Amino acid sequence: MIELALGMIAQVLRISVPYALAAIGGAFSERGGVINIALEGILLTGAFGAAAVTIATGNPWLGVIGGMLAGALLASIHGLVTIWGRADQILSGLALNLLALGATRGGLKILYDSASNSDRFEGVPALGRPDSALLSLLGQPLFLVAVAVTFGAHALLFRTRFGLALRAAGDGPRALDGTGLSVNLHRFGGVLLSGFFGGLAGTWLVMEQHSFTDGMSNGRGYIALAAMIVGKWRPLGAALACLLFGAAETLQIRVDSDVVPTQLLQALPYIVTLVVLAGWIGRAHPPLHLGEPYEREKGRS
Amino acid sequence: MTAPRGRVGGGVDVAGRGAHSGIAGVLASGWVVGLAPAVLAIGGGLLLGGLLVSLLGVSPLEFYSVLAKGTVGSAFGWGQVLFRATPLVFTGLSVAFAFQARLFNIGAEGQMLLGGLVLAWVGAWTGLPGAPFGVLLALLAAAAMGGVWGAIPGLLKAKTGSHEVIVTILLNFVAFALVNYLLTRGLALPETVRTAEIQEGARLARLTEWVPVFRGAPVNAALFLACAAAVLLQLWLRLSPHGLSLQLLGEGPGAARYAGLSVGRLTVLAMTGAGALAGLGGASFVLGYKYYFEEGFTGGAGFLGIAVALLARNRPLWVVPSALFFGALSYGGFVVNRLVPRELLDVLQAVILLLFILFDQRLGRKRT
Numbered sequence: 001m002i003e004l005a006l007g008m009i010a011q012v013l014r015i016s017v018p019y020a021l022a023a024i025g026g027a028f029s030e031r032g033g034v035i036n037i038a039l040e041g042i043l044l045t046g047a048f049g050a051a052a053v054t055i056a057t058g059n060p061w062l063g064v065i066g067g068m069l070a071g072a073l074l075a076s077i078h079g080l081v082t083i084w085g086r087a088d089q090i091l092s093g094l095a096l097n098l099l100a101l102g103a104t105r106g107g108l109k110i111l112y113d114s115a116s117n118s119d120r121f122e123g124v125p126a127l128g129r130p131d132s133a134l135l136s137l138l139g140q141p142l143f144l145v146a147v148a149v150t151f152g153a154h155a156l157l158f159r160t161r162f163g164l165a166l167r168a169a170g171d172g173p174r175a176l177d178g179t180g181l182s183v184n185l186h187r188f189g190g191v192l193l194s195g196f197f198g199g200l201a202g203t204w205l206v207m208e209q210h211s212f213t214d215g216m217s218n219g220r221g222y223i224a225l226a227a228m229i230v231g232k233w234r235p236l237g238a239a240l241a242c243l244l245f246g247a248a249e250t251l252q253i254r255v256d257s258d259v260v261p262t263q264l265l266q267a268l269p270y271i272v273t274l275v276v277l278a279g280w281i282g283r284a285h286p287p288l289h290l291g292e293p294y295e296r297e298k299g300r301s
Numbered sequence: 302m303t304a305p306r307g308r309v310g311g312g313v314d315v316a317g318r319g320a321h322s323g324i325a326g327v328l329a330s331g332w333v334v335g336l337a338p339a340v341l342a343i344g345g346g347l348l349l350g351g352l353l354v355s356l357l358g359v360s361p362l363e364f365y366s367v368l369a370k371g372t373v374g375s376a377f378g379w380g381q382v383l384f385r386a387t388p389l390v391f392t393g394l395s396v397a398f399a400f401q402a403r404l405f406n407i408g409a410e411g412q413m414l415l416g417g418l419v420l421a422w423v424g425a426w427t428g429l430p431g432a433p434f435g436v437l438l439a440l441l442a443a444a445a446m447g448g449v450w451g452a453i454p455g456l457l458k459a460k461t462g463s464h465e466v467i468v469t470i471l472l473n474f475v476a477f478a479l480v481n482y483l484l485t486r487g488l489a490l491p492e493t494v495r496t497a498e499i500q501e502g503a504r505l506a507r508l509t510e511w512v513p514v515f516r517g518a519p520v521n522a523a524l525f526l527a528c529a530a531a532v533l534l535q536l537w538l539r540l541s542p543h544g545l546s547l548q549l550l551g552e553g554p555g556a557a558r559y560a561g562l563s564v565g566r567l568t569v570l571a572m573t574g575a576g577a578l579a580g581l582g583g584a585s586f587v588l589g590y591k592y593y594f595e596e597g598f599t600g601g602a603g604f605l606g607i608a609v610a611l612l613a614r615n616r617p618l619w620v621v622p623s624a625l626f627f628g629a630l631s632y633g634g635f636v637v638n639r640l641v642p643r644e645l646l647d648v649l650q651a652v653i654l655l656l657f658i659l660f661d662q663r664l665g666r667k668r669t
Binding site for chain 1: 357457460464466468478604608642644647648651654655663
């Protein structure tokens with residue numbers, strides 16, 4: 001019985017990790033004032049990058065770096081197009097998601113001559129092989145990295161000078177500009193971080209599955225955005241919301257579909273988010289200047 | 302009554318709108334300049350596409366000639382392109398309609414999916430009347446379904462201020478789950494993800510029946526419905542007071558309130574209309590091609606509708622050529638598949654979209 005419960009907790013955690021990492025990434029981008037719908041594509045690109053580098057080099061740790069860089073690459077396009085190009089953030093995100101889907105599919109064909117999946121590979125090796133599900137999760141280096149990143153991200157956003165400047169870029173860009181710090185550079189930093197975190201989320205997915213499959217992000221980037229909103233644009237809050245969503249997904253796998261329709265559980269995260277958005281469970285306030293390109297006042301150099 | 306000229310509706314930037322003056326203003330309001338971002342984006346996209354293709358070891362000239370021949374170089378190719386353009390006209394109109402009030406409908410995918418299921422469900426009803434009425438009934442039901450699904454984000458925005466972008470994205474996923482649930486609980490044939498065939502009275506004719514050269518291509522009478530919808534919508538926006546109200550709301554809630562309009566009611570109207578249009582997106586596939594609903598039949602047409610509306614600058618009549626262009630690129634993937642992976646065309650579409658929003662920002666809305 002206890003073993004079953006521990007197994008279930010391990011499963012919830014395992015499922016929640018990619019959501020949490022991506023949601024934290026979303027928080028960094030949006031705290032700086034840049035809407036990041038491209039998160040879905042960042043996850044997918046990150047997963048592909050991690051798989052491609054791991055297969056090419058045989059070293060999963062290089063794959064982790066490759067996945068993060070691939071995510072950051074897509075994010076930096078989003079940043080350039082929206083911050084300096086001043087293009088619409090929502091449209092840029094949607095276009096990049098289309099780009100990521102097409103490019104990874106094409107990449108599968110070119111690199112692995114397959115329309116559906118890459119070659120299989122070994123993920124990051126675990127520390128020891130305990131027979132309990134929870135202990136084996138705790139022995140996974142990537143899981144430990146994810147936990148560290150979650151708390152580290154929260155501290156970075158709320159306890160450091162950079163975090164304060166980033167939040168100012170989203171809430172009061174004019175004031176940040178007044179201090180002499182660059183609004184656009186800080187926003188780009190936030191977007192770039194969302195690329196690293198989103199790429200790591202994709203890396204986790206692909207390392208769990210030991211191969212890349214077509215469209216494997218499967219809407220997780222959008223759920224992560226939802227979790228970020230439920231978590232009120234705070235890394236720890238977002239991670240908690242992801243645990244909730246992860247629990248819903250675990251139930252979906254484990255509960256008999258005759259008792260509760262699996263589709264209801266599948267839709268649960270979205271419905272919960274709708275309720276939160278509507279303000280029926282506490283109000284969620286986005287950063288004040290979210291979605292607006294920053295424009296300097298005349299006469300400032 | 303004329304709609305405001307020089308209204309460039311390519312983005313959601315609120316700053317500096319309509320502040321043109323002098324010769325630059327005349328030029329900027331002309332449709333020549335209006336077309337410039339689209340032309341530059343398509344040109345730039347095709348150039349980048351050529352570069353990508355040559356990186357893969359294929360001659361760009363060969364690539365583009367195969368692409369042109371296979372799509373618009375033969376009657377069969379045209380038939381395929383027109384078939385792929387048909388749902389894009391509906392979803393493009395859907396996005397363009399909501400955008401008159403500066404609302405973003407990212408939910409066309411879910412609205413189209415639910416509308417398609419209703420088309421198949423009503424179409425397969427054994428008590429369905431014969432030819433024109435059967436089709437009409439199915440279409441009305443689908444538009445109603447799409448309209449209801451679109452009304453939800455409208456109502457939520459009007460009552461609670463929730464942003465329609467995130468709400469429509471969320472509702473897409475709820476729609477996927479709902480359709481999935483309905484399919485498993487009796488709407489799908491056992492062991493499949495498709496519904497039963499629709500009655501004769503609900504079917505739309507293939508164009509081959511009148512134009513034999515289209516033989517083998519799935520293009521059907523839904524194309525005419527789509528074009529008619531575009532014309533009617535353009536007229537409605539230009540002539541009716543409601544059309545102008547939506548555009549006033551698009552200029553900002555302040556302007557609309559000043560004119561004595563109910564912002565909440567107009568928001569619901571814009572999203573309901575958008576949902577109804579997207580709900581008809583399945584007509585071509587369900588009533589005119591396969592005669593049943595199949596999971597995944599939308600093929601991303603709801604999302605691509607955003608690109609279609611954008612390139613058309615949200616003008617209903619321009620949605621038709623814009624849909625043709627994206628339809629050609631969508632079908633083009635299959636044509637060039639023996640040279641390069643067909644996903645390259647998806648990448649091309651995304652690049653054109655990115656370039657368009659960039660150029661539109663630079664050229665379309667010069668700040669004073």
